[in-house]
Amino acid sequence: MIRILIVTAVVIAVLFALLFCIYFFNLDMKFIVNVVAPLFEKHYDNRKNDQYV
């Protein structure tokens, strides 16, 4: 029982540390604007839309 509690506490602590690092160093936003968004922009640029007035 104690072992389960210790393992759970360690997992939570590691997860917390990991998420906090992502949060504090703004890694989520850096990844999205520098990696994800350019890929999508390429995709959008290659699409042909039905332009019409």
Place this chain on the structure above:
Amino acid sequence: MDVMKNEKIRKGDASLGVLYDSGKVRRRREWRGFKDTLYDFGQWLKLWGIMINVSLGRGFFKGLFRYRWMVNYLAVPHMIDKFTIGQRDEALRITHTAIGYVVKDVALTIKRCLRADSRSGNDVKFSDRCVLVDENAMTSFLMGFPDLIALQREVPTMFSANLINQDSAVHYIDVAQTFGIPGDVCPMPETEAGISIEDDFVVAGKCAVQVNTTCDGSMMGNGIIAKRLEKQYHIPTFQMAAPLRHRSEDVQTYAAEEIKAAIAFIEEHTGARWNWDAYFAAAKRVNNTTRNRLEWLDINSTPYPQFVGAVFSLYNDTNYMGNCGRSPEFPLIDEKIMKLVRRGYEKKSMLCREYRHRCLVWGVQPQYVIDMLYWMMECWGVVPLTDMLSMVIEREIAEEDTPENREQAYYDMAYLSENMIMRNHTHGGYEVLVDQLWEYCEKMNADMVMMWEHISCKALTAMHGQFEEQARARGIRLVWVSHDLCDPRIYSRQAIRDQFNRYMRTVMREEPVDPSLEVLPDDEAW
């Protein structure tokens, strides 16, 4: 005014310029001391929870690949970082509570848009319950239709996308100009026209209602959008024209007739019937919103303002226009904010390190796109007490269901519509644009006015001389700051800030409170 210094020592980062580099987002998040950083971290987790929830909605991934504007939403936390700069204690919590609910509301709109969209979710039954409504419309004419959904598809497509990424409109502006629309019209309706030309709006709804708010540029955009809606997608579109001289008594009957005609149009096309119980329940909530907003403004008139900045304006915008009393959730959020505002006031909490000037923000504002109002506080100690877009509904509407009030209700809905965000001051003559500004300055004890001069807005340009003359006569410091709303290629962020910096140094002869913020390398940032 006398300088007020914050006795409470600010925990965490002292010079906020360290957060900026020449990248697209902040170098890192702000250290606000243990307690407030942990709170901000918790809000960040909550935000990702909302975003993941949206991504589980019907049609999300199809929509993400289909619509260019969708990718901006992956960077919502960046927008929150812009609006919370330098904040601690109650101020941080007020901003998070308000903007958190705005994000939730926009997330719901995205979810609904994609679910109803014939290209993504294609839920036809759901789409038939939707009425397309302009982004700039007060949705009062839907207050008595509890089963219908006001789908403001321009909100996620244009408006809130631009809060997240300052470049989100550029592609669509270029598309519109390729088709011959001149470059000197307001880039906001021009973007909307460009989105329609590019066929990048969701296709949904049983019918649509367009309004003549907020300006001539908006009407130009509506024409292009309505043509595509009706001719290509066979969505009937009603044009609701609110009177321009909205303070005159002799236009009110016409305004009420317009509301009646819009309601009849919706009934005809959706088969739904107007429900007076739902209307009066919504009217009670609208009045609750008005009372709360007026109390927040009262507190902002004291030496200890609490709820200010772009988020104050955005929250009012969402609460009045998009919601207009229809959601029972807003009063609960209002209540939470009110508790924090009162607590902050009782504790005499200050929003930044020192207060040097009490400022009213007037004119057509781009402050959503940049963090200008928070920057003014942090860099120069100038407190933005309120702004033009937040000075909307001033009286309560009839909320008891009686035969007389049922007739009065049409006038009340017209009143809400005529006094929607921005429109009530940009239309109606100099009394509402110029005279009222000085009344608010007196009431809120402001010694400074920051005048946003939107160079593509024809509505306000004619009044430039009157503002200057009258401010001089009243001894009010008037700072003109030019911009071109959502086109950052005309005025970059630093070009906007430089105008304010120049005024503070040359006219006021002051030094910045935080010199690290005077020049920032964020022109390329989202």
